[in-house]
Amino acid sequence: MKNKFSKIIIFGFVISFLSIFWLGLKKDNSYNTKDLIGGKITNFQLRSIYNSDLITEENLKKNQFTLINFFASWCAPCRLEHKYLVKLVNQKKNIKILGINFKDKKNNAKTFLNELGDPYYFVAEDTDGKASILFGIYGIPESILIDKELTVIKKIIGPIDQEKLEEIFRLIK
Amino acid sequence: MILRKIIILYFLLFTCLQSKEVKIDLIEIYKNLRCLVCQGQSVADSNSDFASTIKLVVEDQVKEGKTKEEIYDFLISKYGEWIVYQPSLNKNNFLLWFLPYLILVFGGLIIFFIIRKSKHNKAN
Amino acid sequence: MLSNIGSILILSVLSLSLLIIYNSYLDLKNNNQLIKKSIYSLSLFQITFTILSFFTLIVGFIYSDFSIINVYENSHSEKPLFYKIAGSWGNHEGSLLLWINILVLFSYLFLIFNHKHNKKFRLYTLIFQNFLILGFIIFLLINSNPFSSIYPVPLDGLGLNPILQDPALAIHPPLLYIGFVGCSIYFSAAIASMLSEYSGKQFALAIKSWVQISWVFQTLGITVGSIWAYYELGWGGFWFWDPVENASLLPWFAISALMHSVMVLEKRNTLYEWVIILCLLTFILSVTGTFLVRSGILNSVHTFANDPSRGLYILLFLSLMVFTSLIIFFKKRKKEIYSFKSSSKETFILANNWFMVFFLATVLIGTIYPIFLDVITGAKVSVGPPFYNTVIIPLVIPFLLLMTFGPQSSWIKSKKKTLYKTFYILLGAFIINSTLFYFFGSFGFYSNLILITATFLILHSVIDAKKSIKNRKTFEYPRIISHLGFGMLVFFIGINHHHSIETDFNLKVGETKILYGYELFFENITIEPNKNYKSIIGDFKITDLKKNYTQYLNPEIRVYTNPETLTYEAAIKSKISSDLYLTMSNVTRSDFYNIKFQNKPFMIWIWISAFTIALGGFVQLILKKNEK
Numbered sequence: 001m002k003n004k005f006s007k008i009i010i011f012g013f014v015i016s017f018l019s020i021f022w023l024g025l026k027k028d029n030s031y032n033t034k035d036l037i038g039g040k041i042t043n044f045q046l047r048s049i050y051n052s053d054l055i056t057e058e059n060l061k062k063n064q065f066t067l068i069n070f071f072a073s074w075c076a077p078c079r080l081e082h083k084y085l086v087k088l089v090n091q092k093k094n095i096k097i098l099g100i101n102f103k104d105k106k107n108n109a110k111t112f113l114n115e116l117g118d119p120y121y122f123v124a125e126d127t128d129g130k131a132s133i134l135f136g137i138y139g140i141p142e143s144i145l146i147d148k149e150l151t152v153i154k155k156i157i158g159p160i161d162q163e164k165l166e167e168i169f170r171l172i173k
Numbered sequence: 174m175i176l177r178k179i180i181i182l183y184f185l186l187f188t189c190l191q192s193k194e195v196k197i198d199l200i201e202i203y204k205n206l207r208c209l210v211c212q213g214q215s216v217a218d219s220n221s222d223f224a225s226t227i228k229l230v231v232e233d234q235v236k237e238g239k240t241k242e243e244i245y246d247f248l249i250s251k252y253g254e255w256i257v258y259q260p261s262l263n264k265n266n267f268l269l270w271f272l273p274y275l276i277l278v279f280g281g282l283i284i285f286f287i288i289r290k291s292k293h294n295k296a297n
Numbered sequence: 298m299l300s301n302i303g304s305i306l307i308l309s310v311l312s313l314s315l316l317i318i319y320n321s322y323l324d325l326k327n328n329n330q331l332i333k334k335s336i337y338s339l340s341l342f343q344i345t346f347t348i349l350s351f352f353t354l355i356v357g358f359i360y361s362d363f364s365i366i367n368v369y370e371n372s373h374s375e376k377p378l379f380y381k382i383a384g385s386w387g388n389h390e391g392s393l394l395l396w397i398n399i400l401v402l403f404s405y406l407f408l409i410f411n412h413k414h415n416k417k418f419r420l421y422t423l424i425f426q427n428f429l430i431l432g433f434i435i436f437l438l439i440n441s442n443p444f445s446s447i448y449p450v451p452l453d454g455l456g457l458n459p460i461l462q463d464p465a466l467a468i469h470p471p472l473l474y475i476g477f478v479g480c481s482i483y484f485s486a487a488i489a490s491m492l493s494e495y496s497g498k499q500f501a502l503a504i505k506s507w508v509q510i511s512w513v514f515q516t517l518g519i520t521v522g523s524i525w526a527y528y529e530l531g532w533g534g535f536w537f538w539d540p541v542e543n544a545s546l547l548p549w550f551a552i553s554a555l556m557h558s559v560m561v562l563e564k565r566n567t568l569y570e571w572v573i574i575l576c577l578l579t580f581i582l583s584v585t586g587t588f589l590v591r592s593g594i595l596n597s598v599h600t601f602a603n604d605p606s607r608g609l610y611i612l613l614f615l616s617l618m619v620f621t622s623l624i625i626f627f628k629k630r631k632k633e634i635y636s637f638k639s640s641s642k643e644t645f646i647l648a649n650n651w652f653m654v655f656f657l658a659t660v661l662i663g664t665i666y667p668i669f670l671d672v673i674t675g676a677k678v679s680v681g682p683p684f685y686n687t688v689i690i691p692l693v694i695p696f697l698l699l700m701t702f703g704p705q706s707s708w709i710k711s712k713k714k715t716l717y718k719t720f721y722i723l724l725g726a727f728i729i730n731s732t733l734f735y736f737f738g739s740f741g742f743y744s745n746l747i748l749i750t751a752t753f754l755i756l757h758s759v760i761d762a763k764k765s766i767k768n769r770k771t772f773e774y775p776r777i778i779s780h781l782g783f784g785m786l787v788f789f790i791g792i793n794h795h796h797s798i799e800t801d802f803n804l805k806v807g808e809t810k811i812l813y814g815y816e817l818f819f820e821n822i823t824i825e826p827n828k829n830y831k832s833i834i835g836d837f838k839i840t841d842l843k844k845n846y847t848q849y850l851n852p853e854i855r856v857y858t859n860p861e862t863l864t865y866e867a868a869i870k871s872k873i874s875s876d877l878y879l880t881m882s883n884v885t886r887s888d889f890y891n892i893k894f895q896n897k898p899f900m901i902w903i904w905i906s907a908f909t910i911a912l913g914g915f916v917q918l919i920l921k922k923n924e925k
Binding site for chain 3: 225228
Binding site for chain 1: 209230
């Protein structure tokens with residue numbers, strides 16, 4: 001009897017191990033952002049690239065929706081996504097975009113915006129990149145969509161394309 | 174004779190208990206953080222942009238006087254538990270820490286019973 | 298053309314495996330004491346064709362035959378010859394062919410070197426080993442064929458990852474594979490033993506040398522891998538508890554445990570069941586390790602290009618192996634009666650196995666826990682060095698003590714007298730530790746205990762060595778050498794871990810940094826073109842302020858074009874007492890360079906210790922050969 005029991009346990013163990021390996025194969029290894037959704041963004045204070053104006057999270061409460069977009073003039077995918085950001089603010093009036101200029105030189109950023117358009121209602125500087133860590137950023141371009149209460153609705157890793165733009169449209173209705 | 178040995182042992186054992194003063198070691202913290210954009214490297218080992226930014230943030234926090242735990246907690250709140258290589262003791266990781274010792278005890282018991290049974294067999 | 302030859306050779310090996318299985322099965326029923334000659338011939342053909350197929354692949358690499366996809370993906374016409382050859386096994390498909398070569402090689406060698414043993418046992422071993430060979434060949438053919446061809450033929454290849462272009466890495470896979478593929482033979486032998494009921498001391502004698510060979514090569518393979526990581530990867534570490542490293546360590550624990558238990562089986566004809574379990578477990582762990590590494594299920598620095606379809610096949614194969622062994626084991630096991638005295642050598646060996654299983658379990662749990670947690674709860678955690686160090690290090694202390702006391706005990710029953718002398722040696726270890734204390738500064742509590750017990754083992758081994766040489770007990774040399782090596786390894790790793798100076802800072806050309814008694818002057822940057830890369834070399838003048846001694850270190854950043862990658866070459870000055878280690882990487886979009894400067898005591902001794910451990914096993918094999 002005891003023998004039968006231990007045999008069943010051992011077979012059970014082996015089967016569950018192998019099943020979990022099998023299930024593990026199907027999982028996607030890349031970073032998922034689903035557990036960031038629902039949280040609030042951090043308290044922050046950033047300076048503008050144009051003058052000595054400051055912006056904090058309090059200011060963002062005035063917007064119905066805010067898209068916090070990390071970008072830089074030296075970042076090729078940022079150039080690609082930029083036109084979608086311009087589209088966003090032109091087509092939707094209930095969302096504002098806060099641009100955070102990551103590890104960049106102010107003049108280069110200004111040239112970038114002159115060339116490709118300026119969708120931002122505020123452009124903050126993050127010369128050493130430290131602010132990006134406050135927002136849990138991996139790299140650029142990366143964007144965080146928040147609502148009036150500063151709750152994270154979506155985190156977009158990588159450049160925004162037509163598909164992601166349409167998803168933002170849906171989320172901010 | 175035996176007493177003398179024990180005293181010497183005690184005295185020498187005492188030397189073991191001297192421990193090094195623990196300052197906050199930046200490199201130790203870097204080694205415990207995963208570079209999230211790399212394939213399996215720590216922030217200490219990685220040359221990536223992400224790693225250098227994290228190093229700056231950690232340096233700042235150490236200068237502000239934060240403890241190691243506070244720094245880890247801060248980064249975990251931003252990036253999730255998997256940025257830290259030492260899994261914390263919570264309900265998710267409880268099994269991880271517990272199982273090896275369980276196996277140790279289990280193995281020890283098996284050996285204990287084998288020897289006990291041997292004595293029993295010998296007696297028969 | 299080469300790709301056709303290669304494919305034909307592989308298909309021949311496949312057919313030969315089937316023929317061997319069939320003929321062996323028939324011969325089982327034959328009451329003749331000798332194995333049919335035809336089986337020997339088939340095996341000889343099998344090994345010949347297998348080696349030829351590998352040779353064909355190497356020729357493809359040497360002559361840069363880019364019609365073979367594998368050569369196209371992993372080589373380049375401008376690569377140096379040595380690395381063209383090494384590139385053949387430095388990729389998934391080629392290394393799989395190497396696996397098959399070793400499976401077949403061991404199958405053949407086991408057949409011809411085991412004349413003295415039971416015929417049924419040998420035939421069953423051959424049959425099951427060939428089932429394993431079949432499994433891997435089918436995997437190769439349907440999923441990972443190194444001989445698949447491509448048309449039109451590309452003009453040049455994609456190149457080999459420059460990090461892999463290193464001599465240590467060239468020999469690391471072959472060494473390691475002889476280790477953990479070599480253990481396939483005693484997996485098959487274990488099943489054969491159960492089916493033919495050829496057990497006990499004779500079985501132990503049949504597999505003993507094979508266990509030792511795989512153990513020596515596994516130890517060497519792991520050591521060379523660590524040496525490569527230290528010299529090439531640029532972070533000054535040699536062990537990171539990375540999943541791929543763990544995958545090679547798991548079988549090592551099992552083989553070490555097995556090596557000791559086989560001794561008990563041979564000398565006292567007991568622990569048969571446990572030896573079978575270990576034999577089965579070792580190769581199962583090897584295949585599990587391969588699964589973890591090649592399927593992409595884990596995140597690691599070492600990964601081959603990942604492909605879940607490979608993972609699925611390996612998982613299927615693994616499941617077959619596990620279920621077959623379990624079923625046969627449960628069907629054929631007989632109850633064993635144990636008679637161990639608490640202070641006998643058998644009990645100490647049991648204790649060794651106990652600890653080995655604990656270490657194995659810890660590393661296994663740490664490695665696969667993130668997978669389990671992710672699948673069951675979706676949470677992602679990282680398990681890294683802090684976990685393994687915290688769990689394993691304290692247990693190394695009693696393990697070292699057992700390693701010292703164990704060999705002093707005798708089979709069956711020990712004398713109490715031997716234990717008293719040992720006490721004095723332990724005292725000696727304490728005194729040495731206190732002395733070290735004054736030279737090196739204080740250690741932590743655990744570190745102290747580790748150094749004491751390691752010193753204890755070292756001292757005792759040296760004293761044992763003197764005694765064995767005096768009494769001409771050559772059979773004790775292997776054990777003394779390996780245990781001494783292990784003590785040394787723990788000792789030097791302990792000091793190194795505690796007294797490494799590691800720094801990380803940013804510097805511009807022309808700047809100086811003073812820290813930990815060293816002055817670093819970043820003199821210059823020079824750019825040098827090379828055969829297949831461009832070098833950016835940093836000139837650093839390092840002054841040891843205490844000894845007033847200056848030396849130059851030149852770390853490099855290498856910019857490769859095929860494929861486009863950057864590597865960071867560390868500048869290392871190795872001395873008997875310590876290594877000076879410097880790496881440099883550029884901080885993007887700035888004039889700064891990120892510098893990692895390290896002083897690592899006793900690095901060379903760590904490698905010497907690891908090689909000493911392997912040396913013991915090697916000496917054992919030579920002694921056995923001389924016996925004959």
